[in-house]
Amino acid sequence: MSTFRFEALKTANSRKPVEVEVLPRKSQIFGENVFNDKAMRQFLTPESYKAVRAAIDQGVKIDRRLADNIAQGMKDWAMSKGVTHYTHWFQPLTGTTAEKHDAFFETDFEGGDPVEKFAGTQLVQQEPDASSFPNGGIRNTFEARGYTAWDPTSPAFVFGTTLCIPTVFVSYTGEALDNKTPLLRALSVIDTAATEVARYFDKNVKKVTATLGWEQEFFLIDSALASSRPDILQTGRTLLGHVSAKGQQLEDHYFGSIPSRVLNYMRDLENECMLLGIPVKTRHNEVAPNQFELAPIFEETNLAVDHNSLLMDVMQKVAERHYFKVLFHEKPFKGVNGSGKHNNWSLATDTGVNLLSPGKTPMSNLQFLTFFINTIKAVSEHEELMRASVASASNDHRLGANEAPPAIISIFIGQQLTKVLEELEGVSTGKLSPEEKTDLKLNVVGKIPDVLLDNTDRNRTSPFAFTGNKFEFRAVGSTANCANAMTMLNTIMAKQLTVFKQQVDTLIEKGGLKKDEAIFNVLREYIKETKNILFEGDGYSEAWEKEAEKRGLSNYKTTPEALKAKISEKSYEVFESMNVMNRTEVHARYEIELEDYIKKIQIEGRVLGDIARNHVIPTALRYQNLLIENVKGLKEIFGEEFQEIAKEQIIILKKISGHISAINENVHLMINERKKANALEDLEAAAYAYCNVVKPYFDIIRHHSDKLELMVDNELWTLTKYRELLFTR
Secondary structure, three states, rough: OOHHHHHHHHHHOOOOOOOOOOOOOOOOOOOEOOHHHHHHHOOOHHHHHHHOOOOOHHOOOHHHHHHHHHHHHHHHHHHHHOOOEEEEEEEEOOOOOOOOOOOOEEEEEOOOEEOOOOOOOHHOOOOOOOHHHHHHHHHOOOOOEEEEOOOOOOEEEEEOOEEEEEEEEEEEOOOOHHHHHHHHHHHHHHHHHHHHEEEEEEEOEEEEEEEEEEEEEEEEEEEEHHHHHHHHHOOOOOOOOOOOOOOOOOOOOOOOOOOHHHHHHHHHHHHHHHHOOEEEEEEEEOOOOOEEEEEEEEEEEEHHHHHHHHHHHHHHHHHHHEEEEEEEOOOOOOOOOOOEEEEEEEEEEEOOOOOOOOOHHHHHHHHHHHHHHHHHHHHOOOOHHHHOOOOOHHHHHOOOOOOOOOOOOEEEEOOHHHHHHHHHHHHHOOOOOHHHHHHHHHHOOOOOOOOOOOOOOOOOOOOEEEEEOEEEEOOOEEOOOHHHHHHHHHHHHHHHHHHHHHHHHHHOOOOOOOOOHHHHHHHHHHHHOOOOEEEEOOOHHHHHHHHHHHHHHOOEEEEEEEHHHOHHHHHHHHHHHHOOOHHHHHHHHHHHEEEHHHHHHHHHHHHHHHHHHHHHHHHHHHHHHHHHHHHHHHHHHHHHHHHHHHHHHHHHHHHHHHHHHHHHHHHHEEEEEEEHHOOOOHHHHHHHHHHHHHHHHHHHHHHHHHHHHHHOOOOOOOOOOOOHHHHOO
């Protein structure tokens, strides 16, 4: 009997909801553990406060002479909350966050007296080892120096007894070694480019902010059950396991009543989020059993990315209190939906206008169309880069799996906007006659209603969909750092708006056109050029794959294929021309992501081989021996008649032997192919070897293991089954 599995089940089934501390209303505690505007006003001098505000609002550098005063105020605020340590909190290219805690406590050098100290130099800069984080060859092991530098646009916060200071992470030679630095650069260039275009319509616009609202999907598994599965613990997903008879087919989990244990977990999590200033608003059951979603209110993109990275860490810590394990993997269970992290993106002016929301006048609708069509153009020009920005070993399981967007990047805009673009395209080129101008503004632009929210159906199969006043990048995976996709999207959009303004200005200056006419002429050409990227139908269908190929759209189903776009000349040009990343930084990320892909498949292969040989085969042999004893007993009792009486047992014995043989043989072949892949010096060749040669063995081994799960006595099977993992209440 599998003692560990059944002990885990007994423990999980006896759990009661963990009591959650009742805190004051969310509006009262929101941001209590954040060094926000309220805290800065209280703990900083007026001069220091103004300096930090200028850095946040206008990107002005903070004078080093004020750093000591800011650090002192930050320390006093943190210590008033029981804080003992501080850390530079950054996002290296590992996909997670990093922190090194230092105590405020020091001893006086001369007298040895103890003192709490936090200087401006410690606030502004620290020096973690740059060679020990993924760097894509930027730093050698003997060149270890790297720097974290304070990002004042993302406020410091207290978690536990530690003051966390969001920072960038760069090498000694200045290259970005993190996700935040390129994102900040991309947000700067989109601000500049979008502001210039927005001023065609409103001269008062001085700043444009990219906004982001993410939707975090995840699974919750009882911690005891998770501990009984080596694959979950080491890879974040189940490498084996026959699908449960009941999965999601009854559609009874989606938006259903939240289980009591989960609801208390969510309440506890929301308390932590409120204190940390993470504006979570929505919680609900997702489609698959044990799958849930949490979503916040929109925020400025840099802050939203920080909040999502922080949330993923907080979720795991809170889960421990409730005896849960959070699974962020895009496809932790076969046969049920995987998890995404939809990135809802828009642009907002400092005058309070959402540039992707239609207005009440022809002019405001012209502004909307300008940014709307330019977004379509940007994605059309760089769809391969968009696909590359969401490529990972885990997201490969999700994209195109008839539950999430396909690997083909297309845009859904709905029937009404499709009609508007068709009408706009139909207006004659060149200078418009007075009648055409009137017709254009009244009949085309004026046809967009005052409020465009939800006036068209939604398309869950589209990887990039317009949803009323924003674009939803649905292809982002649940494990991803939002910075990767947001850096890509804001960079290509900044590039596109820069080109657009140049073209419009040229038509005004050299073509003698009025501003509105010039804008319409350029937009009309964009509409003609981007029809290939627009698709309103079923993205899961084979017909769309064939149609997409005719249209010249890429269809990269695996990470090694998709990542190639990152090191194309087109990619280098867009990042370098926008000063977001230089060639070295771009290529480093390509190497890091290839290496990450290789390592994840390598780990999965090792874990799969271990489970197959140390759990599945021994269990199957144990059951086979019981059957053999049974057949021997039948032979002793019935003599020559036993052949007929034991016929079914003998068939089962043969099938078990066949599955055991197939597992053992394919594990052996997989290991040999893994060794060959490891011997390859070229990263790209190794990635393709793991993708095309090693990984296919996973499905074969799983097939035979899952067949054995159905045949072997339930009391003997060592691995917790899907029906036990997925229906924890």
